[in-house]
Amino acid sequence: MFYGWKISLLSMGGNFMLQGSVLYCMNAFMEPLCEVHGWTRAGLNLSMGFAALMGQLAMPLAAAVSARCSLRRLMTLGALAGGAATAFMGLTGNILLYTLLFTVAWVCTQICGGVVGNALMNNWFHHYRGRANAGTSLSGVALPFLSLVLIRHFDAGTAYLVLGLLTCALAPLAWFLVRDSPRAMHLHPDGRRREPRRSRRPPAEVSFSGMLREPRAWFLGLAFGMALMAGSSIMSQMKPRFADLGLEAYPAMLLACAAALFAALAKYAWGWVCDRFTPLFAARLVMLCSSASLALCFLPPGL
Numbered sequence: 001m002f003y004g005w006k007i008s009l010l011s012m013g014g015n016f017m018l019q020g021s022v023l024y025c026m027n028a029f030m031e032p033l034c035e036v037h038g039w040t041r042a043g044l045n046l047s048m049g050f051a052a053l054m055g056q057l058a059m060p061l062a063a064a065v066s067a068r069c070s071l072r073r074l075m076t077l078g079a080l081a082g083g084a085a086t087a088f089m090g091l092t093g094n095i096l097l098y099t100l101l102f103t104v105a106w107v108c109t110q111i112c113g114g115v116v117g118n119a120l121m122n123n124w125f126h127h128y129r130g131r132a133n134a135g136t137s138l139s140g141v142a143l144p145f146l147s148l149v150l151i152r153h154f155d156a157g158t159a160y161l162v163l164g165l166l167t168c169a170l171a172p173l174a175w176f177l178v179r180d181s182p183r184a185m186h187l188h189p190d191g192r193r194r195e196p197r198r199s200r201r202p203p204a205e206v207s208f209s210g211m212l213r214e215p216r217a218w219f220l221g222l223a224f225g226m227a228l229m230a231g232s233s234i235m236s237q238m239k240p241r242f243a244d245l246g247l248e249a250y251p252a253m254l255l256a257c258a259a260a261l262f263a264a265l266a267k268y269a270w271g272w273v274c275d276r277f278t279p280l281f282a283a284r285l286v287m288l289c290s291s292a293s294l295a296l297c298f299l300p301p302g303l
Contacts (some may be wrong), residue, residue, distance in 0.1 A: 004182065007124060007178055008121060008124070008179065010170070010174060010178065011117030011121065013113075014079060014112035014114070014170055014174075017079075017082075017083075017139065017143075017166055017167040018078075018108055018167060019139060020143040020144075021139075021164075021167065022048075022052075022106045023236050023242040024140035024235060024260060025143050025144050025147045025159075025239075026237075027253065028144045028145075028148040028159070029147065029151070029156055030044055032151050036156060039095055044095075044111055047095060047098060047099040047102055048236065050102075050126040051103040051104060051105070052232060054107060055103070055109060056225055058110050059115055060179070060211070062074075062116060063119070064297055066115060066116050066119045071119055071178065071180045072174065072175065072179065075111070075120075076174045076175045076178075077110045077111065078110075078112030078113075079168060079169075080168055080171045081104060082105050082108030083165065083166070083167030083169075083170075085104040085105040085108065086105050087160060087161050087168075088140075088164070089102060089105065089160045090155075090159065090160025090161055090164075091157055112174070121179060121249035123181040124181070124182055126143045135233060138261075139258045140259070140264070141258075141260045141264065143163065143258060144239065144253055144257060144260075145253055145257055147163065148239075148249060150162060174299075223283075224283070226288050230290065230294065235256075237255035238259060239252045239253050239255075239256040242255055270286055
């Protein structure tokens, strides 16, 4: 197997643990945290919203840092910091401190996986970047259910501790496995025998300050931010909503996990579309499909 796929799996592992912990696992933690600490769902949602906003704002900063620092060190640091923040989230009853730790964990999703993982895949792949960057929503299938079992048998603090330790375990793997580019191992992108053919036109120089002066960059960021906000807000609230409708805890969680399973399959499918056509075409299509699916909410209630 081409070595780049091993790094791709590790990057997906970072997305699996961190994005699963901060997003999908709120399905399991929201009700217990409100019961134990007397918090409200509105307060927890504000906490998650602030952390998510900081995570999105950290993306250009992570991109600038990844262009200047070792991706291997960033992945290792992201796993350690994100795992520690996740573990400590279960040890505090102060919602402000919880929000701070939540923010650290969400920012680390861009460092262990996220932006840094995408930078690695762009170094290691040329023709298969979409599929290598596909990521995974399998965390939404496994981690919320695991968290629910731990909460029912122990408590929310134990569940957060287990998630944090599992995330920290990615740090030594990142340190020993990750290499910034295939040249470090005398390899070529995609596992080919020679460097891929590139366009004769030299690539345009793109700087962070230059992007800030480019209106299209702001429009693109706004579009992706709104699309992610809509999807994340739904995926993080499914189990509590199903419970409000009268379902027991485990059937409600299984329905939420089933939705995440379809998301996992869809990410690889959208990666294939990016490779087959263009990322811009895929972005337009996925946003149109998301809008169409959300429009189903306007249908009258029924089977």
